[in-house]
Amino acid sequence: MSRLTHLDESGAAHMVDVGHKAETQRRAVAQARVLMQPETLRLLLEGGHAKGDVFAVARVAGIQAAKKCSDLIPLCHPLMLNAVDVSFTADEASSSVLIEAGCSVSGKTGVEMEALTAASVAALTIYDMCKAVDRAMAIQHIVLQRKEGGKSGTWQRDQQEL
Amino acid sequence: MSRLTHLDESGAAHMVDVGHKAETQRRAVAQARVLMQPETLRLLLEGGHAKGDVFAVARVAGIQAAKKCSDLIPLCHPLMLNAVDVSFTADEASSSVLIEAGCSVSGKTGVEMEALTAASVAALTIYDMCKAVDRAMAIQHIVLQRKEGGKSGTWQRDQQEL
Amino acid sequence: MSRLTHLDESGAAHMVDVGHKAETQRRAVAQARVLMQPETLRLLLEGGHAKGDVFAVARVAGIQAAKKCSDLIPLCHPLMLNAVDVSFTADEASSSVLIEAGCSVSGKTGVEMEALTAASVAALTIYDMCKAVDRAMAIQHIVLQRKEGGKSGTWQRDQQEL
């Protein structure tokens, strides 16, 4: 752990060269959590269509954001995602929605940023759709849960971390 | 607080009509925090150019993301931002970087989502540039701090909330 | 009806100057129809969540496409939409889904292209989600139904046309 890979010796940013890396199957899973008032969660969950629509809109936003990752994060490489999925779990105990986003690629570089971006934008979309009733919502704990593939192999988040 | 404004009576999502709203000066400020290992923070802060460059890249990413907000968040209105600023404060006590993003507009709708998007993408960019040395970093507490302008006027986050 | 407004005297394309036009409330409504096998329509309509999700995805795609109109159609002006809505009506008699997209703006130029683009992309999204079971679907009759506002005022499609 000596220096940041996205900076050259002079400290200038660049896109790290991945030309020599092998193309392998890679996958990453990220999470985010949106905390809200219990009443807000109730509104999100009630009704049939409504529930479908709020999560459906946030899911599409997350999927589309994964595809835009290299346009959002300046030093990310463009890549061709094989799959993206975004799921939502309402947790009434903590009055929150847990978002989990998974991305897969056959490529030279990992998809951690794609999964984190998908989870973040899905969370922001839920915020947007609920903000008129609950401005104080907070997006918490956007983290990488797991990555597979590539030279460094599998990494699994230790639940005690941070 | 009866139903979500982005859903019509049948539960279908739509872009809320803002045609009747007055054009006023609006501003919003959002925050996010990136928690990392003390050693990672030290790498971020050391050197002169390097420090400038990591935060400079994240700042540009945040500013650009504010302008892309309506492309990322499906029901957001396109708008013409008057100003965007993104600042970073390293906090060695909590081993984290605090990000604050502010957006202004003369418009019919607020810029809360633009400020939240700028803070989120700046945080993701810091994650990206440091992930090779610290995969377990967490983005915490993406929240709206303050909004001004529009019919509902000024709102300031109560520091006790969430 | 002497020449096309998007071409100058030499035949070169340009974005027509709208600087002198008044900013008025404008609205446009467009339609499209996706014809499919009765079995495909049944799959689209069956179940609760599934139905919500297919139309929800196509609705988001249509709304987002309305916002991208000036990026897609080379001589369209960028504008700040006040509202976009997209609705779907399943018509078992003709084994088709009717899409209606409405866009509003307070601006110097109309939103016909935004409404037509929203309807078209919503139709393409339905095609995409059903193509594995029915490649021969056809998108039919993408038309402007109505426009309001601007110097030429209200125009309503004559149902006998074309």
Next chain:
Amino acid sequence: MSRLTHLDESGAAHMVDVGHKAETQRRAVAQARVLMQPETLRLLLEGGHAKGDVFAVARVAGIQAAKKCSDLIPLCHPLMLNAVDVSFTADEASSSVLIEAGCSVSGKTGVEMEALTAASVAALTIYDMCKAVDRAMAIQHIVLQRKEGGKSGTWQRDQQEL
């Protein structure tokens, strides 16, 4: 034909995983038709430069739209097109312009949506450039004509269909 591939068992949308699919040469051809008043078609066709420019603008719009397909259609995979071509045939008998768009790729997933998107956006661009003289134009019969490559092999539209 049991369920839609873009929905999982719970009805939630996702990008179908193509990681296991072979990379093959694939091609798709789509068509669309723009019906207009005979006088509008005459304006489109008259003159030398003018004709070139209207179709040239619509051709560029179609080609660019093919490249934007995965940004427009939420569950489409990003892919690296090998070739795109868009051609126009004026048909005075039916007072229409026939658009044909072809896309090719060496990839894991087909290019049907890219070809359909190219044809649709080329059609919308013709509508845009002629709408000042003929608002009632209709875009008809956007269909897939042919696909080649991939596990399902070649498919050719039966001219009797729909």
Next chain:
Amino acid sequence: MSRLTHLDESGAAHMVDVGHKAETQRRAVAQARVLMQPETLRLLLEGGHAKGDVFAVARVAGIQAAKKCSDLIPLCHPLMLNAVDVSFTADEASSSVLIEAGCSVSGKTGVEMEALTAASVAALTIYDMCKAVDRAMAIQHIVLQRKEGGKSGTWQRDQQEL
């Protein structure tokens, strides 16, 4: 001339606040020149349709680039262009093509960057279409020719400059 307006006192970049500025009619005209081998220019100019198409493609690219300016240039404000035009003049004496791009807006900030971006991207597009026959082409002298409107009023380039 004391410091750069896009940097705050600490040297950090930000989008300059234009909220207090008046909305006025603004226009800017920029130029660029593509130098090439005489044989390349001859290929560009020969034929009827071909000529139309090369310049038509470059014209569309320039117009579209003007609309993307705030996405390309990090500290540019989004704005709603009233008009964009791009023209080409072949100059056999200097074996070059002169590109002139004009942009207009009713806005709080000028359109110099939009005009310069349109001219640059039109020049790059000509390079792209001719590079297979002439890799050594050079794009020269991308300059602002004139600006009108705003607090600083009209500015006209002195032909002796640079």
Next chain:
Amino acid sequence: MSRLTHLDESGAAHMVDVGHKAETQRRAVAQARVLMQPETLRLLLEGGHAKGDVFAVARVAGIQAAKKCSDLIPLCHPLMLNAVDVSFTADEASSSVLIEAGCSVSGKTGVEMEALTAASVAALTIYDMCKAVDRAMAIQHIVLQRKEGGKSGTWQRDQQEL
């Protein structure tokens, strides 16, 4: 040198088919130069953070533009860049900043346009950040310096050219 490859026999533009081309390691380096008043160059260079920030912003803009190349240049193929770097050299003798941009890919088509686009947009970004103090700056000599890989192999610009 018989005809332009981006035009078919009828003169219509198309994306050249690269399906049959081999995937090889390719690299291209392009340059651009921004001429300015000596006082403007002094402002750019003075201070520590400020200098870092201006070039850091322009560097990010150049890197991001390389990734947007196929969206800007109509007939360019989308591709997955392996690496992008952008560097700046201040030259007080000629009162200019020299920009050099390099792009690499493992692909079927070269990255000349990506490198030229990165250099051009980095130059435009410097212009934008300095234009308030020096409107007459000129971007000069955007050229390809070198290309490697592909069927035509290595090409190096002859410094006497143009």
